[in-house]
Amino acid sequence: MRLKTLIKGCKKQNKDAQEELYRKYSSQLFGICLKYSRNKQEAEDNLQEALITIFNKIEQFKNKGSFEGWMKRITVNTVLQTYRKIELYEIVDEEKIQAPDLTAPQETFQLGFLLKTIQNLPDRYRLAFNLYVLDGLTHREIAGILNISEGTSKSNLSRARKILQKELKQKRQPELISSAL
Amino acid sequence: MKKNSLDELFQKAFKNFEVTPDDSNWDAIKSNLEERQKKNVLAFWYKVSGFAALLAIIISSGYFLGDKSPALEPGVSNSEPEEKINTDQKPEKDFKNLNKNVFPVQSTDSALVGTSSKGKVEINNSAVPKSNNSTEKTRGGNAVKFKNKPTREASATVAMAKSKTAVQAENSFQSKSTTENSNNKVEAKPQAWNKAQSIAEASQTSEQIDVKSPGSFSKSENEALEQKTKFNLGSIDSLNANSSNPKKSLLAIAEEKEENEKALKEKSDTTAQSLAWSLRPTVSPILYNGLSGGNSIDARFQRNKSKGDFSFSYGINVAYAVSDRIKIRSGLNKVNMSYNTENIKFSSAVNAMELSGIEINSKNKNIEVLSGEKDLIQNSESSRIAQGDMSSSGFKDGNINQQMGFIEVPLEIEYALIDKRFNLNIIGGASTFFLNENRVQIESDFGRTQLGKSSKLNNTSFSANFGLGLNYAITEQFDLNLEPTFKYQMNTFNGADNFKPYFLGVYTGISFNF
Numbered sequence: 008m009r010l011k012t013l014i015k016g017c018k019k020q021n022k023d024a025q026e027e028l029y030r031k032y033s034s035q036l037f038g039i040c041l042k043y044s045r046n047k048q049e050a051e052d053n054l055q056e057a058l059i060t061i062f063n064k065i066e067q068f069k070n071k072g073s074f075e076g077w078m079k080r081i082t083v084n085t086v087l088q089t090y091r092k093i094e095l096y097e098i099v100d101e102e103k104i105q106a107p108d109l110t111a112p113q114e115t116f117q118l119g120f121l122l123k124t125i126q127n128l129p130d131r132y133r134l135a136f137n138l139y140v141l142d143g144l145t146h147r148e149i150a151g152i153l154n155i156s157e158g159t160s161k162s163n164l165s166r167a168r169k170i171l172q173k174e175l176k177q178k179r180q181p182e183l184i185s186s187a188l
Numbered sequence: 189m190k191k192n193s194l195d196e197l198f199q200k201a202f203k204n205f206e207v208t209p210d211d212s213n214w215d216a217i218k219s220n221l222e223e224r225q226k227k228n229v230l231a232f233w234y235k236v237s238g239f240a241a242l243l244a245i246i247i248s249s250g251y252f253l254g255d256k257s258p259a260l261e262p263g264v265s266n267s268e269p270e271e272k273i274n275t276d277q278k279p280e281k282d283f284k285n286l287n288k289n290v291f292p293v294q295s296t297d298s299a300l301v302g303t304s305s306k307g308k309v310e311i312n313n314s315a316v317p318k319s320n321n322s323t324e325k326t327r328g329g330n331a332v333k334f335k336n337k338p339t340r341e342a343s344a345t346v347a348m349a350k351s352k353t354a355v356q357a358e359n360s361f362q363s364k365s366t367t368e369n370s371n372n373k374v375e376a377k378p379q380a381w382n383k384a385q386s387i388a389e390a391s392q393t394s395e396q397i398d399v400k401s402p403g404s405f406s407k408s409e410n411e412a413l414e415q416k417t418k419f420n421l422g423s424i425d426s427l428n429a430n431s432s433n434p435k436k437s438l439l440a441i442a443e444e445k446e447e448n449e450k451a452l453k454e455k456s457d458t459t460a461q462s463l464a465w466s467l468r469p470t471v472s473p474i475l476y477n478g479l480s481g482g483n484s485i486d487a488r489f490q491r492n493k494s495k496g497d498f499s500f501s502y503g504i505n506v507a508y509a510v511s512d513r514i515k516i517r518s519g520l521n522k523v524n525m526s527y528n529t530e531n532i533k534f535s536s537a538v539n540a541m542e543l544s545g546i547e548i549n550s551k552n553k554n555i556e557v558l559s560g561e562k563d564l565i566q567n568s569e570s571s572r573i574a575q576g577d578m579s580s581s582g583f584k585d586g587n588i589n590q591q592m593g594f595i596e597v598p599l600e601i602e603y604a605l606i607d608k609r610f611n612l613n614i615i616g617g618a619s620t621f622f623l624n625e626n627r628v629q630i631e632s633d634f635g636r637t638q639l640g641k642s643s644k645l646n647n648t649s650f651s652a653n654f655g656l657g658l659n660y661a662i663t664e665q666f667d668l669n670l671e672p673t674f675k676y677q678m679n680t681f682n683g684a685d686n687f688k689p690y691f692l693g694v695y696t697g698i699s700f701n702f
Contacts, residue, residue, distance in 0.1 A: 012547075020225060022218070023549045023638050029214050034206040041207055051213055058217050063224070121201045140195045141202050168194055175194075 010074060017065045025062055032075065033058070036082045043086040043137050045126055057085040083142070087152065090130045116175065124174040132167035139164050236504060236520060240467055243506075464509040468519075468669060468699035471502045476525040479688035484644060484681050485545045485588055485628065489529045497526035497589075501693055503596070513604040517617070521596040524625070525691060526589065533558045533583040534630055534637075546628050548640040557588070557630065557639070586632030590642060593625025600653055611667075613657035619675060621649045642681075649680040655695075664701065671695040 013031075016024025037054050044050035061081050068077055125133060134153065138144045139160070144152070149160040476496035483489040503521030510516060534557045600617025626641040655673030662668055677689040 020221075021641070022221075023640070025221065026214065026218070027549065029217065033213070034208045037207050037209040037213075038202075038205040042202060042205065051209060054209055055213055055216050055220070058213075059220050059224075062217075062221055116197070116201070118201055118205075121198060125198070136198075140198055171198075172194055 011070070014065065014068065014070070014074060017062060020062075028062075029058060032078060035075070036078060039079060039082045040086060041122060042125060042141060043083065043090075043134065045130070045133075049089075053086045053089055054082070056089070057082040060085055083138075087134065090134060091153065124171055127174070128167050128170055131163050132170065135160055135163035136167035136171070240504060240506065463664065463701045466507045466509075466515075466667070466699040466701045468505045468507065468697045469503070470505060470519075470521070470669070470671075470695045470697035471500065472673075472693035472695040474499045474501050474523060474525060474691050474693045476527055476689065476691040478527075479676075479690055483529055484527070484642065484687045484689070485529055485590065489532065489588070492532065493530045495528055495530070496691070497528060499524040499526050501596070501695075505598070505697075507602065507699070513607055515602040515604075515613075517598065517600045517602055517615075519598055521598065523594045523596050523621070523691075525592045525594075527592070528631075529588040529590075532586055532588050532630070534586055534632070535583040545642055545644045546640050547643040549638060558583070584632055584634060586630050586634075588639070589629050589631050589636075591625060591627040591629070592623070592642075592645065594621040594649075595624055596621050596651075598653060602657060609661045611657070611659035611661070613659065615653065615655040615657050615671065615673065617653045619651045619653055621651065621677070621680070623647045623649070644681045646679055646682050649677060651675040651677045659699075662698075667699045667701065669695070669697050669699055 013024050013028055017028055033054065036057060037050065040050040040053040040057065041047065044053050057078075061078055064081070068074065125136065128136060131153075135149060138149045138152070139146065146157045146160040146164075149155075150157045153160070155163075475498055478484070478494065478496075483492065483494055501521050501523040503519055505517055505519030505521075507515045507517040596619050598617060598619040600615050602613045602615045604611055604613050606612040623645055626645050628639045628642055630637045630639055653673060653675045655671050658670045660668045672694050673692070675691050675693070677691070680689050681687055
């Protein structure tokens, strides 16, 4: 089924179209949820929440721009909403922002291990790291989305990097991988 | 490695990062969506019922306010209706007053004096002894039946009267007393006029004043309670013709009564008008089928046996009575229909031939569906698969089931052939249908496969409706309805000219009149 037909079917709340849309895009969206969430269970909850929002708001999609992009934005927003309730503020410490060089160990890591290290980050650091590093948003944009200052966003990112570097150095891979995915 | 090496490591690792979620996630999403849809349907019906209730309140309050309109006042005001409001005590008082006046008259055997409920108008009825105690010529005014409710005192008085006076005088008294009471009853309870009027109409042809024997009146109080009197204004005039002195007062009474009757007639019209609206939730089993034996899915199934399933329609209807016999009706119904095309064969195929009437889901694109009818297999374009090959090539038997759902907005006229407590109506009109469910699936021993949806169904279609309505009035406000209805659908399908769909329903419900 062509994408337009699929969207049209979903707008009419056609069950088959909805299922097809799920089959087609749920992997991408679940990937986003896994990166932004604390663990698999919460990622699944966020995925369900995001897809329900997508199906209920699909009427608002006017075929202007990328449908995938629209769905990804909804998914990220859904996850952010979940964790936005948690305190994201932190007193800005300029020294922490100007942290020393953070380098990754010269090794290869399994994807599951890397995912788990991200998931283990405190909420505010994890969101900042995902938005800035993996999704390419600026600190100004992050500040706007999370309703924090740019300084706080920079501080959160800095702390996230530091923790990640520490985790990679410790190479606590075996016990982490099993619980990430 | 520079500062960004950590970022690069993660960016590289999570580029195009995708993980397939468990199927349980879809189940959870699906059930959530279904639940929301149900809630939406409920919310929709709540809105409709709320709107209907609001409409009912506005209209009925309008009619109730209308009852207080001064237009009715002049006709009734002559007799001061406020003071004539009938209470249980009122007839007793009338009897008492009557009795007080009766005794002196009866003792002289010369006149009968009656009192009206309000004005204590005296009737010097010197003609009474001459009048026939069983028959009086009437002039054709309304006769009113009512249940006389004399008190113990009243009946005792009558008994005393009997012992003292002549039978004729007694009869006259009874006639008069009941007459007065009947007047009171009518004047005081205009809201009960509907019933009274219907009874009055039944007895309107009668030109007699039917007065039961006074003996029965005095014998048994119960009998007296059940006594029915037919009253006619003409009796007063006939009495009046023979009396000299009270002529003026009798004429005045007659005029007063005529005015009262007019007022009451207006009142009854208002009451009838106030029940012009009715609201009716209905439910009906629906049998859907085609008249000409065509097929709405694809021409290749034209020879296949097709039949409709039983499904349901439910909704709410509003009717407005433009006259006693004619009603205009509309409403909102949800109609579900199910139609089966039997004896088809299906299998997976690489280049499956598409069915012209179905928009097939992409995941089921590889399902080949053919008619199981022999001659069609050989003659149709699907003859590339000979029947012998069918079983060997893995074709399975099954049926195609088409599910359709519509929101129906009817506009109908109902004409009452019999307009009694039991009504018989004929109903004619048209409906507009808005498509809101469209599914085609294959049903077989191996389960149910969703094929897609019909591409031939129009989003908006119409029907011509014809039906018979059987109504039974449980009370004045509530009717029980049963309406076998035939609806012939027009332009439901686009490009399925041979298929002439119709459906039969037996709509049942209880209507609320207001």
